[in-house]
Structure formats: C-alpha cells, structure tokens
Amino acid sequence: xxxxxxxxxxxxxxxxxIGLSDExxxxxxxxFDIIDQNMDLINKxxxxxxxxxxxxxxxxFSFIPREDISKDSPSITELLQNCDCYEDREVKVPKVVGExxxx
Amino acid sequence: MNxxxxxxxxxxxxxxxxxxxxxLVKDAIxxxxxxxxxxxxxxxxxxxxxxxEVTEDLLSGIPFGVKDNYSTKGILSTGSSxxxxxxxPFFTATAVVNLEKHGAVAINKTALDEFGMGGTxxxxxxxxxxxxWNLEKMCAGSSAGSAAAVAAGIYPYALGTDTGDSIRKPxxxxxxxxxxxxxxxxxxxxxxxxxxSLDHAxxxxxxxxxxxxxVDAMKGYDLKDQTSWDSSSINLYNSITGEVSNxxxxxxxxIVDLENYPNAxxxxxxxxxxxxxxxxxxxxxxxxxxxxSIDKNLLKAIPSVYxxxxxxxxxxxxxxxxxISFGPRGNGxxxxxxxxxxxxxxxxxxxxxxxxxxxxxxxxxxxxxYFVNAQRVRRLIVDKMKExxxxxxxxxxxxxxxxxxxxxxxxxxxxxxDTSIIEEHLQIxxxxxxxxxxxxxxxxxxxxxGINITGNCYDDSNILNIAYALESKMPYKNQVAVLKEDE
Numbered sequence: 227x228x229x230x231x232x233x234x235x236x237x238x239x240x241x242x243x244i245g246l247s248d249e250x251x252x253x254x255x256x257x258f259d260i261i262d263q264n265m266d267l268i269n270k271x272x273x274x275x276x277x278x279x280x281x282x283x284x285x286x287f288s289f290i291p292r293e294d295i296s297k298d299s300p301s302i303t304e305l306l307q308n309c310d311c312y313e314d315r316e317v318k319v320p321k322v323v324g325e326x327x328x329x
Numbered sequence: 330m331n332x333x334x335x336x337x338x339x340x341x342x343x344x345x346x347x348x349x350x351x352x353l354v355k356d357a358i359x360x361x362x363x364x365x366x367x368x369x370x371x372x373x374x375x376x377x378x379x380x381x382e383v384t385e386d387l388l389s390g391i392p393f394g395v396k397d398n399y400s401t402k403g404i405l406s407t408g409s410s411x412x413x414x415x416x417x418p419f420f421t422a423t424a425v426v427n428l429e430k431h432g433a434v435a436i437n438k439t440a441l442d443e444f445g446m447g448g449t450x451x452x453x454x455x456x457x458x459x460x461x462w463n464l465e466k467m468c469a470g471s472s473a474g475s476a477a478a479v480a481a482g483i484y485p486y487a488l489g490t491d492t493g494d495s496i497r498k499p500x501x502x503x504x505x506x507x508x509x510x511x512x513x514x515x516x517x518x519x520x521x522x523x524x525x526s527l528d529h530a531x532x533x534x535x536x537x538x539x540x541x542x543x544v545d546a547m548k549g550y551d552l553k554d555q556t557s558w559d560s561s562s563i564n565l566y567n568s569i570t571g572e573v574s575n576x577x578x579x580x581x582x583x584i585v586d587l588e589n590y591p592n593a594x595x596x597x598x599x600x601x602x603x604x605x606x607x608x609x610x611x612x613x614x615x616x617x618x619x620x621x622s623i624d625k626n627l628l629k630a631i632p633s634v635y636x637x638x639x640x641x642x643x644x645x646x647x648x649x650x651x652x653i654s655f656g657p658r659g660n661g662x663x664x665x666x667x668x669x670x671x672x673x674x675x676x677x678x679x680x681x682x683x684x685x686x687x688x689x690x691x692x693x694x695x696x697x698x699y700f701v702n703a704q705r706v707r708r709l710i711v712d713k714m715k716e717x718x719x720x721x722x723x724x725x726x727x728x729x730x731x732x733x734x735x736x737x738x739x740x741x742x743x744x745x746x747d748t749s750i751i752e753e754h755l756q757i758x759x760x761x762x763x764x765x766x767x768x769x770x771x772x773x774x775x776x777x778x779g780i781n782i783t784g785n786c787y788d789d790s791n792i793l794n795i796a797y798a799l800e801s802k803m804p805y806k807n808q809v810a811v812l813k814e815d816e
Contacts, residue, residue, distance in 0.1 A: 283762030
C-alpha cells in the first residue's frame with residue numbers, strides 16, 4: 227500500500243499556494259509511487275552516501291566576482307507596465323494586517 | 330519558395346540580389362500564419378520586424394524563430410503560460426541580442442510546453458502543437474513550436490532550450506537537427522529558468538552546418554550569466570571538415586540491444602535496426618564503434634533523478650509567479666488568496682504536479698533521500714560518462730522508441746516500464762552539461778526518427794563534425810514536411 231495519501235499531496239500543494247483537483251491529485255500520487263520505488267533502488271547502491279552530490283553541470287565551474295560597476299536600472303514606470311494593479315509608483319495589494327490584528 | 334534552403338544558400342541568394350531580406354521575411358511571416366492554423370506553432374507572429382542590412386555575415390537578413398521562454402523587449406513573452414499571458418519584458422535575452430548583432434531577423438515567438446516543463450507540446454496555453462509531418466502526432470517538447478516551424482520550412486532555424494531533451498527529442502520527431510552545446514556556452518540571461526543546473530540554450534535547424542552557424546552567433550561569455558564561459562577560441566562552423574576516420578564511438582548495450590525489450594513493438598525493432606544501419610554508415614567512414622555495458626540500475630535511475638532535480642529546482646525558480654507585481658492578478662481578499670487563485674488557475678495540471686513533487690522533495694525530512702541522493706546518482710552517471718569519454722569521442726544512441734506518438738492519449742507522466750530508459754536517456758546530456766546533437770536518420774511508418782550523438786564538455790566541434798559526417802551519408806539533410814491541403 228502506498229505511503230502517500232491524498233491529504234499529504236494536498237498539504238504539499240497548499241504550501242505552494244496551489245489548489246489541485248482530484249484528478250491532478252491522483253496523478254501526483256501515482257508518480258510519487260514510481261519515483262519512490264526508483265529512489266529506493268538508488269538507496270541500495272553500495273556506499274551511495276559517500277558520493278559527493280553533483281550540484282552543477284560543469285565540474286570546473288568557478289565564479290569570479292565581477293567588477294562592481296553601477297548601471298542604470300529600468301524605470302519604475304516601465305517595471306509597473308506588467309502589473310495589473312498599482313497606484314503611482316507602488317504595487318497595490320490588500321491590507322496585510324487584518325482588522326483584528328491592529329492593536 | 331525558400332523552404333528547403335540552408336543558411337549558406339539563402340545568404341548567397343541575398344548577397345547576389347536574387348532575393349531581398351524584405352521578401353524573405355514577408356514570405357516567412359505569411360507562412361507562419363498558414364502554419365499556425367494547422368499546428369499552433371506560434372504564440373506571437375511579429376508582423377513588422379525590423380529589417381536588417383544584408384552584410385557578409387551569414388545570418389544577416391535571414392528570419393528566425395524565438396522560443397517564447399526567451400525574453401524579447403517590447404514583444405509578448407509568455408513561456409506559454411497563462412500566468413504570463415500578457416507579459417512584455419523590458420529587456421532582451423543575450424542570445425537573441427547576439428543573433429541580432431549578426432543581422433538576424435526574429436519574426437515570431439514559438440510555443441512550448443508551459444515554461445519548458447513538458448515533453449509533448451500539448452501544455453502550451455495557446456493550444457496543442459501539432460507535428461507538420463502528421464497533424465495527429467505530437468512534436469514532443471518542450472521546443473515544440475520551434476521544431477514544427479523549422480520542419481515546415483518557415484525559416485532555417487529557431488531557438489530552443491533543453492533541460493531534459495527539449496531540443497533533441499522534438500528534433501527527432503520532426504525530422505530536423507537539434508543541438509544543445511556544452512552547458513554555459515550560450516548565455517541564459519533573459520531565458521525563463523526551469524531547472525538552473527540542467528537548463529541549456531540551443532537551436533533547431535535542418536542541417537548540422539546551420540546549427541554550427543547559429544550557435545557560433547549565439548554563444549559567448551556574458552557578464553550577466555555567471556555560468557557562461559569564454560568560447561571565443563571555438564569556431565564551430567570552421568571546424569566542420571567531415572573527416573572522422575580516426576574517431577571512436579560507443580553505444581550502451583542496455584539501451585540498444587533488442588533483448589532488453591521482451592515486448593518490443595515492431596516500430597521499436599525497426600528503429601533499432603535502422604540505428605544499426607546508421608552505425609554501419611559511420612563505420613564506412615572509418616569510425617570505430619563499440620558496445621559498452623553500464624549498470625542497468627544506474628540507467629534505470631535516470632528518469633527519477635531527472636524528475637527529482639528538475640522539480641525541486643523548478644519549485645524554487647518559479648516561486649516568483651504570484652500575479653502580484655506581474656502577471657494576471659488573482660481574486661481573493663488577502664494576498665495569499667490572490668496568489669493561490671493566480672497559481673491554481675494559471676498553471677496547467679502538469680506544472681502543478683511537478684511543483685508538488687518538488688515541494689515534497691525539498692522538505693527537510695525528505696531532502697537526503699530524494700534530492701541529495703539524486704545529486705549523488707547524477708555524479709555517478711556523469712563520472713561514468715567522463716570515464717568513457719577518455720577513450721571515446723562520443724556516445725551514439727537512438728532517440729526514443731520510434732516516431733512521434735499520437736497526441737490523443739499523451740500524458741507526460743513519470744513511467745516505469747521497459748522503454749523508460751530509451752525514452753529518457755538524453756537527460757544524461759543535461760546531467761553532465763555535455764554537448765549533444767540529434768539528427769534525422771530515417772522514417773518509420775512515414776514518420777521521421779532521429780539519432781543522437783553526445784560528447785564530452787567543450788568538445789562541441791568534434792560532436793558536430795561526427796554528426797556532419799553521418800548526415801552527409803544520409804538523404805535527410807534539409808528535408809521539409811509538406812502539409813496536406815485538406816488537413
């Protein structure tokens with residue numbers, strides 16, 4: 227029996243502020259089982275815990291800090307062109323602090 | 330009229346005044362509208378692109394397509410997602426800027442699986458992308474629109490991105506060339522991120538030489554992308570000679586040998602048989618090819634490693650899609666409700682599934698088992714490849730199990746069957762940042778099929794040269810799909 231449940235899937239979706247239909251939830255469940263089975267195989271690879279995790283595609287990746295040169299930024303007016311709701315130079319959102327919280 | 334011309338041929342026509350850039354661009358725009366009615370290949374068709382002067386540069390005055398996850402200043406750039414359906418960037422991706430410096434003319438933005446996170450071309454917010462060879466078939470994804478457009482002869486090339494196989498599998502299904510160079514050779518600045526440690530930029534063309542010309546123009550160190558590197562000493566186009574007589578390739582027995590598929594379809598049998606015929610062509614050129622065995626458990630882990638890494642990275646990369654400062658504003662009384670409404674309505678079911686998997690994997694209690702172990706297996710697979718690349722110039726394998734599947738019934742799910750390795754092995758190229766190119770190598774059931782060549786990092790010239798030699802022995806270079814009038 228799968229250790230994954232509908233409730234667990236919904237909980238992880240909620241953490242990402244995403245709502246799932248029952249059909250979407252079921253598809254995640256079936257994929258979880260396959261991934262889990264394969265990861266169990268991986269866990270059986272001898273000395274897997276001693277392998278250095280690979281985080282970049284290139285082994286010789288190196289980061290050299292660039293010169294700190296100031297450049298013009300896009301204007302706020304330009305940046306707000308893709309915002310559905312703004313006032314003057316600011317993004318408009320509902321009150322973050324609720325009525326009952328404002329002691 | 331110029332549907333099957335290479336970049337070199339179009340350039341000759343332009344500099345000899347046999348055609349003007351205006352005519353070429355106008356014709357490509359007209360064809361884009363025609364193709365879009367049948368294939369849904371484009372999100373945006375640019376009706377009045379800036380015409381560039383024709384110079385000695387091979388790309389000058391020639392139209393091309395831009396995948397819609399490349400930012401283009403002042404031009405809609407959606408990532409094929411409803412969450413960015415009206416998004417107009419205020420800057421252009423470096424790779425596109427580089428092409429425009431060469432005089433190239435962008436004429437449309439091509440559809441993709443939402444944010445590049447799919448392999449079918451069916452999750453674009455503008456509709457399912459159809460394969461111009463057969464409209465009932467998929468193009469694969471995510472660079473589906475780019476593949477369809479190049480295959481239909483709209484222009485000689487279009488841009489793609491490749492996180493798992495998103496350039497190289499659509500190329501196979503559409504009978505064209507798909508090339509992803511070494512990680513970081515092309516700047517990713519301005520490209521919508523999917524999984525940063527796996528994301529590559531590249532191109533889709535109808536010939537290997539065209540791919541070399543395009544990537545030569547796209548590449549270069551970019552201060553704005555710290556993973557880019559200086560490739561100024563590499564000239565891919567000039568390094569193509571077709572001389573491969575001293576080359577050594579290998580293929581993986583566990584992927585290619587028919588005995589691994591007890592329930593092999595007739596199509597898969599033909600595909601593998603056709604693969605061996607392509608190897609024979611290379612052998613005629615003096616190439617030595619060995620069959621190598623690799624631990625099947627390691628190979629079987631590839632799809633799950635890919636899902637773990639890509640979903641985890643995507644969950645983090647796309648967390649800025651809230652609909653608050655950009656994107657369509659969701660409904661709700663609080664900011665959280667608005668964001669949830671935006672994300673629930675905006676993302677396709679596939680993306681939501683990927684995000685939930687990523688969220689699970691990144692939970693502190695699960696990280697070691699899933700995320701870190703996936704990174705460890707990635708290391709084992711890449712180390713194995715690098716060990717083999719000490720003795721071999723490249724890995725050569727068939728792409729997928731045959732031609733493009735039907736659109737109906739495609740689900741893009743994680744599967745666990747006999748063919749999952751042959752379907753997903755191109756992800757090895759992303760794990761190691763390896764240069765990798767797919768070229769067409771035949772037809773099965775009237776659908777094109779492809780073969781892939783992958784080599785060691787920074788060895789792009791060698792890989793292209795081998796691909797060019799094989800392409801020269803087959804009749805599929807510059808082939809164009811002809812759409813039936815009644816479809």
